[in-house]
Amino acid sequence: MKLKLYNTLTRTKEEFIPLMEDSAYQWPKKDFVGIYSCWPTVYSMPHFGNVRASFTADLIRNTIQYILWYKTISVMNFTDVWHLAGDSDDGEEKMEKAARQEWLTARDLAKKYEEVFIKFFKDLNIDPFTIMPRATEHIQEQIDLVKSLESKWYTYVIDWDWVYMDTSKIPDYGKLLWPNYKKALGWIKWWERVDLKGKKNLTDFALWKFHIWDGKRDMERESPRWVWFPWRHAECSAMSSKYLWDQFDIHHWWYDLIPVHHTNEIAQSECSTWLHPRVKYRIHNQFVLMNWKKMAKSDWNTVSPFEVIDKWYSYLDMRYFFFTTHYSSFFDFTRDSIQQAQNTRKNLIKKLSQLEKNYLFEDIQSFNLIENKLNTEIWKKFRTETMEAICDDINTPQVIATINSYLSNVNNEIISIIYRLENKFLKVWLFDSIVEEKIEIPSEIIDLAKQRLQAKKDKNFTLADEFRNKIQDVWYQIKDTPDWFEIFK
Numbered sequence: 147m148k149l150k151l152y153n154t155l156t157r158t159k160e161e162f163i164p165l166m167e168d169s170a171y172q173w174p175k176k177d178f179v180g181i182y183s184c185w186p187t188v189y190s191m192p193h194f195g196n197v198r199a200s201f202t203a204d205l206i207r208n209t210i211q212y213i214l215w216y217k218t219i220s221v222m223n224f225t226d227v228w229h230l231a232g233d234s235d236d237g238e239e240k241m242e243k244a245a246r247q248e249w250l251t252a253r254d255l256a257k258k259y260e261e262v263f264i265k266f267f268k269d270l271n272i273d274p275f276t277i278m279p280r281a282t283e284h285i286q287e288q289i290d291l292v293k294s295l296e297s298k299w300y301t302y303v304i305d306w307d308w309v310y311m312d313t314s315k316i317p318d319y320g321k322l323l324w325p326n327y328k329k330a331l332g333w334i335k336w337w338e339r340v341d342l343k344g345k346k347n348l349t350d351f352a353l354w355k356f357h358i359w360d361g362k363r364d365m366e367r368e369s370p371r372w373v374w375f376p377w378r379h380a381e382c383s384a385m386s387s388k389y390l391w392d393q394f395d396i397h398h399w400w401y402d403l404i405p406v407h408h409t410n411e412i413a414q415s416e417c418s419t420w421l422h423p424r425v426k427y428r429i430h431n432q433f434v435l436m437n438w439k440k441m442a443k444s445d446w447n448t449v450s451p452f453e454v455i456d457k458w459y460s461y462l463d464m465r466y467f468f469f470t471t472h473y474s475s476f477f478d479f480t481r482d483s484i485q486q487a488q489n490t491r492k493n494l495i496k497k498l499s500q501l502e503k504n505y506l507f508e509d510i511q512s513f514n515l516i517e518n519k520l521n522t523e524i525w526k527k528f529r530t531e532t533m534e535a536i537c538d539d540i541n542t543p544q545v546i547a548t549i550n551s552y553l554s555n556v557n558n559e560i561i562s563i564i565y566r567l568e569n570k571f572l573k574v575w576l577f578d579s580i581v582e583e584k585i586e587i588p589s590e591i592i593d594l595a596k597q598r599l600q601a602k603k604d605k606n607f608t609l610a611d612e613f614r615n616k617i618q619d620v621w622y623q624i625k626d627t628p629d630w631f632e633i634f635k
């Protein structure tokens with residue numbers, strides 16, 4: 147079965163044929179699929195938008211590597227240079243502003259939040275990416291990129307200001323906004339592009355910014371032209387070329403970056419390498435909304451993922467929650483929807499745990515043995531349906547629905563497939579959680595639950611709530627049944 151992916155570059159679902167198997171790409175011969183994911187900007191806590199994008203990066207990589215069995219090299223960069231408030235060229239400097247607020251240097255601020263992101267990835271079962279480079283450690287590569295563009299006459303200089311990319315020299319500039327990209331460029335919001343005196347075209351963008359006289363920047367560097375500081379866009383071109391070569395398979399991050407950052411990244415990369423297209427598949431995941439309002443770091447209308455996890459849910463609930471919406475659809479975060487995700491995951495575990503005696507906890511290796519012997523109709527059907535869902539542009543809600551629909555008559559064979567999926571693709575620890583659920587409840591917790599039940603019978607609901615809180619404080623959940631209770635870890 148062939149994987150189909152939605153390619154923003156062509157606006158179609160295309161069959162995934164990696165460069166190594168594509169006869170149009172001759173050199174150099176690759177033995178891996180290269181995947182580049184744009185960034186988290188490391189100047190504050192992760193928000194749902196960049197958590198979802200990181201989840202999607204993991205999802206794409208796992209599909210290519212563990213479902214299709216291609217070797218991959220995945221790169222996710224950390225943007226640790228100073229950054230702008232918006233996509234405009236003269237916004238406020240986020241990195242330095244945030245550093246000042248925390249009484250740190252920009253370097254220490256970046257280091258602090260890099261660690262936060264890495265821990266978050268780990269807790270969400272997002273596997274480490276092969277390479278996680280920092281923009282500030284690739285200054286020479288960025289200088290080389292700009293020099294190459296200058297040598298090819300794509301640039302001009304505004305005195306004492308910046309080196310600019312002359313977009314009028316690029317016939318297909320803006321092609322990511324296909325099909326009518328000339329018209330689409332007109333839609334770019336004026337505040338996203340600065341109408342700076344001296345700029346030849348509104349869409350021209352800065353490659354290189356000279357030292358300015360209102361003080362030293364933490365991240366400024368010597369360059370052949372002048373003291374400068376790294377500018378946005380250049381870092382992704384430079385680092386992806388370094389680690390994946392000038393042409394590679396997949397470039398991914400969220401939709402928001404299409405009109406400016408990805409458009410400019412394509413322009414400068416393709417002009418410096420003269421390779422078209424530089425990246426075969428451009429994949430974008432959609433925004434996270436909060437009750438249908440866009441969530442973004444700069445809007446400050448965010449609920450922190452940490453808050454949600456601390457208070458009510460586990461990382462695995464959240465991971466499962468992400469699977470319930472297709473990566474290219476808007477993800478609406480509401481209290482109800484995450485609650486529903488938690489319930490469904492628990493149900494799934496419950497159904498699997500009911501099968502324990504017959505099917506689970508034998509030698510875990512035996513799933514592979516079982517699978518080798520399988521050839522029954524139901525196994526084939528389930529396997530086909532699951533694969534169809536994954537191959538349809540990694541349709542995760544369909545994968546989840548398929549699993550749930552087979553659980554009513556689950557058997558060894560179904561379990562063997564769920565187990566395989568679970569291991570490298572879902573990673574919501576359905577099987578491990580069964581073990582967790584079987585953990586004996588300490589007697590003091592049961593005592594508290596009994597006292598709560600008595601308080602309820604006495605209609606002392608305040609006291610009953612106190613007992614419930616005590617139980618929850620030590621990470622147990624209590625659920626009422628008609629005349630007794632159930633306790634979960």
Ligand SMILES: [Zn+2]
Nearest residue numbers: 184185382411
């Ligand atoms: Zn980028």
